[in-house]
Amino acid sequence: MVHALVIGGTGFVGRHAVAELREHGYEVTAFSRGQSEVPFTDEAVTHLRGDRTDERELADAAQAADPDVVVDCAAFHPGEVRTATRLFADADAYVYVSSGAAYAEEEIPKREGETSLHDCAAEEARNASAATYGPRKAAGDRAVFDAADEGVRAMSVRPSNVYGPHDYSGYLDYWIDRVEHCDRVLVPGDGTNIWHRAYVEDVASALRIVAERGAPGEAYNVADRRATTLGRLVEQVAAAVGTEIERVYAGPYELDAVDVDPGEFPYYRDEPHLLATEKLAALGWESTPLRDALEATIAEYRESERDGSDHGPDRQAANRLRQRVTSR
Structure with missing residues (x-):
């Protein structure tokens, strides 16, 4: 059985990613700080508590889970992506949850590899404000691309505004x-x-499909077709x-x-904020x-x-x- 580790697995997108992976036969470990109620009763889902911003705790989770696939729903700073791609360099797939906010240009639609991404200054990369969210996600994408250049099977999924059951945004x-x-x-x-909006279960299926069929170093938009x-x-x-x-x-x-x-x-x-989804649909x-x-x-x-x-x-x-x- 293929083993997947979902970082941030008890959050909004994470819990749906766990459910999607289980429905498709994966054994799953969810790694989170434990601040949210664990929503899983499936015996094939293991929950590990820890802070992904603490490199030692993430490394302990990597050793305990020894995953084939990693879905990273909780990387909000580019340094966290660089750490994860290093720790999981031998995984069959590392999939980073980026965002449509990573795009810098107001193009219609925004396309992977064509529409430019935000720059991210060093100060922005360390900041946690809403104003730096897009630049930080774009820098995380670049960390994925760099890791892929070094041989890591790292990929990015860029959801638009996500909605669905258990959406804490309101x-x-x-x-x-x-x-x-x-x-x-x-x-x-x-x-x-x-x-443009993205239904959360569609985001979860995109994460699985990209892990299974995506190309290293590529980004894939996800939103309602x-x-x-x-x-x-x-x-x-x-x-x-x-x-x-x-x-x-x-x-x-x-x-x-x-x-x-x-x-x-x-x-x-x-x-208008509209993402092209043909690249993901082709998978x-x-x-x-x-x-x-x-x-x-x-x-x-x-x-x-x-x-x-x-x-x-x-x-x-x-x-x-x-x-x-x-x-x-």
């Missing part, structure tokens, strides 16, 4: 909550904004919930009048139909205690904005 939770509690749902702009606008997403959430809503669009004039920035709404982005990967992905996400949301209140504009400001828009 971005989609906001829209589910609005759809379930409002007849009229505010959407910023004209609803045609596109921020059919991208949707924000307005269309809200409509599809309503259909999956089983309700009817009216989408109410708020333009710059209305937003400015109540001092609401459109970026406060989850999934809003001024520039045999497919994405889940959006309706199925939303239904699974909504079912888990309803079982959780989340309500989406961590995101979006202030509710009082949103109510004033709704009244202003609907009174036009």
Whole structure:
């Protein structure tokens, strides 16, 4: 039986990667700090506690697991990628979870090997702020490429904005909550904004497929094969919930009048963010139909205690904005 080590295996993407690997016959070890509840009952999943930023603890995990495949869901600094590719240099595959945020250019779509990546200064590589996230992920990609040049079977997977069951970000939770509690749902702009999303189970299958069939030194984008606008997403959430809503669009004039920035709404982005996925699809990967992905996400949301209140504009400001828009 092939043995996989999932670093960050109890996190959002990690837990789905563990499930995907188990469903395809892998023996799996999940390595994490143990701050999240271990979601596995499968006897073929071993959990090792440790801090991947501590080289000695990661080395101990490498020795204990002796994996054939490594899926790295918790590398947020390029130095961590360099350490991992060195420790797992003899593995059959090392797959680094990068991000679509690694791309520096606002091209439509963003393509692997064509669209330029962010530069990453030494200070940015050590920083942990949101502003340096993209540069740090890009530097991690370069560490993967360097390792591949030295003979390591290292590859990168670049997801766009990931959603799905157990998503701690709460971005989609906001829209589910609005759809379930409002007849009229505010959407910023004209609803045609596109921020490409990736269903988490599709990300997990991409990680497995790249480990099995990917080429060393290559990066693979992963996102829904059919991208949707924000307005269309809200409509599809309503259909999956089983309700009817009216989408109410708020333009710059209305937003400015109540001092609401459109970026406060989850999934809003001024520039379209679209990733090409043909390269991954050529390996045999497919994405889940959006309706199925939303239904699974909504079912888990309803079982959780989340309500989406961590995101979006202030509710009082949103109510004033709704009244202003609907009174036009």
